Amino acid sequence: MATTTATRVHLVTRRDPTRPLRHAIGVVLAYAVLIAFALALILPFIFTVANSFKTTSDIVSNPQLLYPTQGFTLAGYEKILTSTQINIPRVVFNSFLFAILTMVGHLIFDSMAGYALARIGFPGRGLAFATLVGTMMVPPIVLLIPRFLILKQLNLVNTYGGLILPTIADAFGVFLMKQFFESIPADIEEAAAIDGASRFRMFFVVILPMAVPALTALAIFGFQGAWNNFTDPLISVGSEKSLFTLPLALAFLRGETGDVLQWDMLLSGSVLTTLPMAVIFFVFQRFFIEGVTYTGIKG
Amino acid sequence: MATNTLGAQQAVVPPVAPRQTVFSKTAQEWLAGFSFVAPALIIVIVFIFIPIIYAFFISFTNWTGLQPPAEAQNVGLANYQALLTNSGIVRTEFFRAVKNTVYYVLGVVPMQTIVALFLAIIVNQKFLKGRSFFRTAFYFPSITSSIVISMIFLWLFNRNGIINYFIGQIAAPLGGYKPETWLNDPNGLIHNFLRLFGLTINNAPDWMKTDVLGQSIWQWISGPSVTMFTIMLLNVWTTSGTLMLIFLAALQDIPGQLYEAAAVDGANRWQQFRNITLPMLRPTTFFVITIGLIGTFQVFDQVYVISKGQPAGTTATIAWQLYRNAFRDSQAGLGAATAFVLFVLIGFFTVIQRRLVGSSPK
Numbered sequence: 167m168a169t170t171t172a173t174r175v176h177l178v179t180r181r182d183p184t185r186p187l188r189h190a191i192g193v194v195l196a197y198a199v200l201i202a203f204a205l206a207l208i209l210p211f212i213f214t215v216a217n218s219f220k221t222t223s224d225i226v227s228n229p230q231l232l233y234p235t236q237g238f239t240l241a242g243y244e245k246i247l248t249s250t251q252i253n254i255p256r257v258v259f260n261s262f263l264f265a266i267l268t269m270v271g272h273l274i275f276d277s278m279a280g281y282a283l284a285r286i287g288f289p290g291r292g293l294a295f296a297t298l299v300g301t302m303m304v305p306p307i308v309l310l311i312p313r314f315l316i317l318k319q320l321n322l323v324n325t326y327g328g329l330i331l332p333t334i335a336d337a338f339g340v341f342l343m344k345q346f347f348e349s350i351p352a353d354i355e356e357a358a359a360i361d362g363a364s365r366f367r368m369f370f371v372v373i374l375p376m377a378v379p380a381l382t383a384l385a386i387f388g389f390q391g392a393w394n395n396f397t398d399p400l401i402s403v404g405s406e407k408s409l410f411t412l413p414l415a416l417a418f419l420r421g422e423t424g425d426v427l428q429w430d431m432l433l434s435g436s437v438l439t440t441l442p443m444a445v446i447f448f449v450f451q452r453f454f455i456e457g458v459t460y461t462g463i464k465g
Numbered sequence: 466m467a468t469n470t471l472g473a474q475q476a477v478v479p480p481v482a483p484r485q486t487v488f489s490k491t492a493q494e495w496l497a498g499f500s501f502v503a504p505a506l507i508i509v510i511v512f513i514f515i516p517i518i519y520a521f522f523i524s525f526t527n528w529t530g531l532q533p534p535a536e537a538q539n540v541g542l543a544n545y546q547a548l549l550t551n552s553g554i555v556r557t558e559f560f561r562a563v564k565n566t567v568y569y570v571l572g573v574v575p576m577q578t579i580v581a582l583f584l585a586i587i588v589n590q591k592f593l594k595g596r597s598f599f600r601t602a603f604y605f606p607s608i609t610s611s612i613v614i615s616m617i618f619l620w621l622f623n624r625n626g627i628i629n630y631f632i633g634q635i636a637a638p639l640g641g642y643k644p645e646t647w648l649n650d651p652n653g654l655i656h657n658f659l660r661l662f663g664l665t666i667n668n669a670p671d672w673m674k675t676d677v678l679g680q681s682i683w684q685w686i687s688g689p690s691v692t693m694f695t696i697m698l699l700n701v702w703t704t705s706g707t708l709m710l711i712f713l714a715a716l717q718d719i720p721g722q723l724y725e726a727a728a729v730d731g732a733n734r735w736q737q738f739r740n741i742t743l744p745m746l747r748p749t750t751f752f753v754i755t756i757g758l759i760g761t762f763q764v765f766d767q768v769y770v771i772s773k774g775q776p777a778g779t780t781a782t783i784a785w786q787l788y789r790n791a792f793r794d795s796q797a798g799l800g801a802a803t804a805f806v807l808f809v810l811i812g813f814f815t816v817i818q819r820r821l822v823g824s825s826p827k
Contacts, residue, residue, distance in 0.1 A: 189592075196587050203584060204602040207702065210617050211605070213627060217620075229620075229627045279505035288498025294506055301513040307763035307784045308808045311791050311801045312516030315523060315534055332512040335505035365497035394610040396766045404792075413612035417770050420616065429620060436613045447608050451601055454608065458710045 211440070218242050218433040225429045242430030246438070249431070251422055252407050252415050258438075261393060261411040264329055268392035269385050271334030276384060277377065279335070280343025281369055285355065295344075298337040306397060314401045324406035333391075333398055339384050346380035347373070383457035386450060393443055412439040520801045530797030537798060544802035557679025559803065561778055562786040563810075564680070568689040569697055569764055569782065570814075574757040577701045581708035581753065586742070588709070589716045600713070603706040611703070615770035618699045622647040647695045651777035653687025654694055690779035696767050704760070708753050715749035716742070751818075758818060762811045783807045 216232040217225045224236040247254050282288070283295050313332060314323070322328030354376070358368045374381070396413045403409035410418065416435050420427065447454060519534075524544055528537035547555040588599055606614065621627050629644040636642035659665070666683055673683040689697060719742065727737050765784040768774060774781035774789065781789075783803065791800030 193592055196590055196593065200584070200587055200593075200599050204599055207606055207706065208602050210621055211609075214617050214620070226625055229625070230630045275504040275508070278501040282498045282501035286494055286498040286501065288495040288502075291498065291502075294502050297506065297514060298509055301509050304513060304517060305759060305763050305808065305811050307765055307787075308804045308811075309513065309516065310784075310788060311523075311530075311797055311804055312520035313512065314530070314791070314797075315520055315801075316512060316516040319519075319534065331508065335508040337505075337509055337513075340505050365494070365501075369501070390608060394608075394612075396610070396612050396769075400769075413610050416610075416612050416616060420619070420770055427619075427623075432616055433620065436616045439613050440609050443608050443610075444605075447605070455600060455604065455710060458604070458607075458707055 214433050215437055218430070218437045220430065222428060222430045225433070239430075242434035243438070245428070245431040246419070246435045249419070252410065252418060254415065254435075254438075256408060257410050257412055257415045260329075260409060262442075263326075264395075264399070264411055265389045265392040267330050268333050269388035271330075272336060272339045272384055272388035273381055275335035276339030277343045277374065277381065278369070279340040280345075281347050281373060283340065284344045284347035285352075286365065298340050302337045302341065310397060310401055313398070317402055322402070324403050324409060326409065328402040329399055329409060329411075332402065333395070339388065342384060343377070343380060346377060350376060379456075382450075382453045386446075386453055386457055389446070390443060521805065523798055524801035524805055526798045527796075528798040528801075529795040530791050530800070531795055540798070544799045545806070547799065548802055548806060552679065555799065558778070558781070558786060559783075559806075560678040561680060562781050562783045564685060565689070565693060565779060566762060566764070566782045566784075569693060569700075570758060570761045572689060572694070572697045573700050573761045574754060576697070577704050577708055577757060578750065578753055580701060580705045582712050582746070582750070584705065584709045585712035585716055586738075588713055600710070603709050605706070606703045607707045609703075611766040612770055614699060614703055615767045618695065618767075619648065619771050622695050645691070648692050648771060649776050650691035651779045653690055653779070655686055655688030657691075658688070687779075690776070692772055692776055693780045696764070696771060696780060699767055699771075700761065700764065704757070708757070711753060712746065712749060715746055719745045755815060755818060758814050759811055762807065762814070783810070 212232065213229065217229060219238050219240065219242075220228075220234040221236050221239055221241060224234055228235055279294075279298070283291060283298075317323045317328045317332075320328075322331065350373075354372065355368060358372045393411075394413065395411070396417070399409075399411045399414050400417075403411075404414065407415075407418070412435075416432070416439060419435060420432060523534060523537065525539060525541060526534075526537035527540045527543075528534050547553065548559045549556065584603060587593075588596055588603075593599075622629075624644050624646050628647065629642075633642050633644065656665075669683050673686075674681050677685060723741050723745075724737055727741060732740065763784050764782050765788065768780050768782055768785045769788075772780040774785050784807070787800045787803035787807065789800075790803055791797040
């Protein structure tokens, strides 16, 4: 309080006549920069959506117009959904299956492991933690060939098992949950322990409900990571079109069409791939921002 | 269920057999610990830990990726020698990929860090209305699939695309503009810059034609190609939002009293920024640079969709190269060796960066 008053006094005594003007210019500049950046980031999506409702020739001749000049059409969407090269409804199903199972896997397995590492004393705990943290250091791209190698050994290449199992738990989520569980007070568990609750019951009935904020972040990252994942499915199911996810299918269709790209189909495909994530983002916006901030700082 | 019964017994008759109870309680803790950690640990061991070790051995073989790995023959250090020491096409391509990747990293990491910091500082201004709108707008690209974003950029930057249209509109009164083929232009940015001063390969000094690891010095200093530059823009465009949020959180953690005290001492806005904001953001900046380095060294998806290493190999990154070795050229052993060299490179740059800038945040 004292400092604030001092600041005011100080500023008043300086009596800088240009101050309000400089402030106004600053405000205008700040808004101008922010609006310019926001447009740069959002306009590409708006153009994409607008053009996905045009005919190919309209897209090629007037990409800059946000309205169709040759009539509104769903031809692009029809083309991709009924493609004979790849069964897109099946691909959409695969994408949801992959993303939901990955998310559920992370929610259960990552939080269980995080809880054990934070709260339960057992031999080998340090080693288990070191192993998990150690694998976090491995850059995903370095894993490309090793992952393929093990899937081949286990006969999981081009199977749903090969698609889903490798990402059903991850070290990052375990780490996140461990940090969260370390932050909640131990007396709650002690009270539950006195009541005679087992670790399992204690975890699922007492601890997990308290972990909803952390679990929300975990669920969002799990779903988003799997939905947008390209390299893991490329390695596990990259040569079996019936098991493709949406990013794989899009990359495949881009490759198939050669030099003359069928933009109506590719733009519609881009919109379809983005739509579920966009809906989830707008509904759970707050949690996305909080999640990034939380994990970003905690690293 | 069993534990419940035990708990009940314990509650009813605690003093009867304390030793046994204590022991089984411990055993139960152990069992709980093991079974809680087991699923995640097994997945990570089977799909990351073992594969990495296995692939390390495979990097000393001629495995094609097609036959069962056990049938591959040991070739000793041959893969690593082909990449690093024996002059030949493999080494030339590998060092070309190193060059492309390093230009990419050196361009993207500073750009995205500065843009993110700049945006965060503006969004953090107290007088600003609609802050959450801007936060949302800036973050949206980060939730989108890298494949979709590559597709959108492929479309925006194609020869008849929107980018050329708008540049054409702006350039029309200034004498017109010959549409740039952004995604099929192998010319390096530094080469293009030197050409403005009349320096080309034809009149470059002779020492610039010396061959170093398969490329002339002139080729080494090309800078990223125009196509690579477009992919760099794409990456900055995608990641700045996430990094901005990280900076924003750090900015909001700086105690307001610091600024008030500085204002009392007569520090102006710029001095406050130099002497309070920047030092307080140090750990966050290092964190952002570290994840930036690790991420950009792995650039792959965008190359896969947009250019597949073309034009003239100028977008062939190390990640693309190892994928190509293993899955297109049936040289998975060589690909594995490439992967481990990349692993070492990423580790090396991360350590250097940490040494240079001190500690990272906890």
